[in-house]
Amino acid sequence: MIEEGKLGVQEAVWLITIAIISKVFFSGPTTMVAIVGNADWYVTILSAAIAMIGFVFIYLLLKRFPEKDITEIFNLSLGRFFGFIFSGILALYMLFVSSTRLAEFSEVFKVYILPLSPNWYIIGFFIVSVFVLSRLGLESMARFSKLAAYPMLTGLIVVLALSARNYNIKNIYPILGHGLSKTITTGIMRSSIYGEIIILAIFAKAFQGIKYIRREGIISIGLSALIISASLLAFTLTFPYYIAQELLGLVYQMAELIDYGPFFQRIEPITLFIWIISALISITIIFYSFVLIFCKMFKIQDKKPIILGGVTIIYAVSLIHKDITTIIFRNIDFMRNLGSIVFFILPLLTLIVAAIRKKGDRQNA
């Protein structure tokens, strides 16, 4: 039986929050501005609200099947065959997300930091870290997240505060961006930004009971929404919408503009630190989710060989992308628009089927 240890609320919250907010450092904000304009900072709050509803489905499902994780619940609710299919979809999606995020990381990193290093070198080094962290397991990952969270948050606050000199409050106008209907539809579609909340269901047994999972879920989504919204607002105040929709890596670009005279400028390395650590935690936990689901699907007790095989697969998959535009405009767009189906609709369908088939603990239903 696969054991993942026991995690406290803080560890869980930071693990999930970092997994969610790492997108801020990639192309996510740029594409968001391209769609909704300068309304991005409150669209994400709408997305968080929708994700919170999605989390309610996950919570109700976990409550109906106490002491079970999502893979087991799929099997119990839908039967072995459909449970296997649902678990397979979730596992493959997690693999797709982790490899796409890794590919995006390497490409954006190449643009700004290591333009001459080949992808195999950047991804190779990163994948070694993913492998080591995965081997250490969920408990170590969560503790590392909690440890890294405070300096990361401090760094982010420092960058946002120092950028205040470049803020132009008038950039928030026109207040509705590209229009209310676009704002609402995008807010709903992009709730997948907070989809990593499903990790609470994947590792449900490690979070010490449904009461704690509920608290961890609410705090994680709320905290992530706060950080993402504050970051997007900072980008909006720094760059007008027509500039923000062009730039790749807005945090980095924003930090580059910080200039308080010859002795206080060039503080982009702070953003690098935050970016790399958050990407490492995010990619590892998503990859590790894939490993766990895969092991449960095929009743494999030893994760180690799967981790080794898994990192080899994401290494290869993240290398075979065509170019950065394919990653941003095809893969990530696909993930953002359809991710909610995997993260929130699958649990909802499972919940409905469980209710119809009268599966699970009906006292908790």
Add this chain to the structure above:
Amino acid sequence: MRKVVAAFILIILMLNLTSCYDAIEINNMLHVVAIGVDRGVSDKWRLTLQFPTIKGSGGGSQSSGGGGQEEYTHVTIDAPSFFAGINMLNASLPRRLTFMHAQIIVFSEELAKSGLIDEYITSIHRFREIRQSAHMLIVKGKADEFLKENEPFIGNLVAKSFQMLINESNNTGFFPRVTLEDFYSGLKSSYRQPIATLTAINDFKSFQKEGEPWETGFKTGGDYIAGKLPRIGKNKIELFGTALFDGGTMVGELSGDETRYMLMVRDEFERGFFTMKDPKEQEMIIALDVRGPTKPKIKVTLDDTVPVIHLKMHLNADILAIQSGVNYEHPKLKVLLEKEFQQIIKNGIEKVVRKCQNLNTDVFMFGDHAIKNFLTIDDLENYNWNSHFEDAKVTVEVKVAIRRTGTQIDGQLARDTERDE
């Protein structure tokens, strides 16, 4: 066995961590400090790069003053693009050019007026090595000539020297401080236009060594443009005034005084010494230290077919000098002085706004206030503020408060027998 494998992996990792895969030794790089762009003759663009010769990098060869003067040189090439030019230049330079420390980007006035500047800017804005905080300048004359004259006048380093010169914008207001990011943002906007710092080589011809002494005429000291200041000295380079753009085309320029008024409206004016005629004794002058501590209040309404802009501004000033000895420190006379100065600023702003309206270039960022009238970006872009600015009705209201009177509260004229009688 595990420990052996772990040790082996660690050793491999450590070997890789000794330096980046694509590391370049600092000695193998040539740090460009300034980029100059003119219209080319043999090809579309004439690219000039200025960089240190790093002759003293071997150590030891320093002047007796400590920290010897860094030597700079420059290269110029005609090329089809900025990036082609870099590669072409690297055929004759024994080090790799890097632009991470490039602080100055200078375009010639001719190029700016030809409307080609946006072609060039959009490509260098994309280039990761050039920082968005680099300063944008338009030079009257040739950019390559400008870079030849761009040498550290005080201190050792061009970049630092120039940075400090640019910072003087905050202290004088005679020229704006414009970064690549600011300029690019203006180029892409539908509701503001770009500006750039105006610079030139002063040939010192404006300085008249001989002639009739100045009598009672009046000049503010700011009604010049770059290259025309009546001065002599070692440093030939000067920054003075503003280049105005309509999109990617330079359409005009503002003098030092006009630049101050523009910066006041943009809320970018920090401080400057102003000279005005004495209201009571017109042949005498009064000097004021003016600061702009409060944000100008700008309201733009679009109810009618023409936009209406109402500008309200509050300035603080200290008295620096009263040549006439009239007691303007006294509350009653202080009000007179304030009203007179208010009128000067009001007239100045109205004049410069009219000038820019005639050129159809909103460099005051009125558009930033106009956008509050729109709910969506599509509405804003359909309206196209830049095309409506020339028709706008602008009203200006200025308040000036003289807060302090320097180290004197009752200045008296020097005693003079004739005047005493």
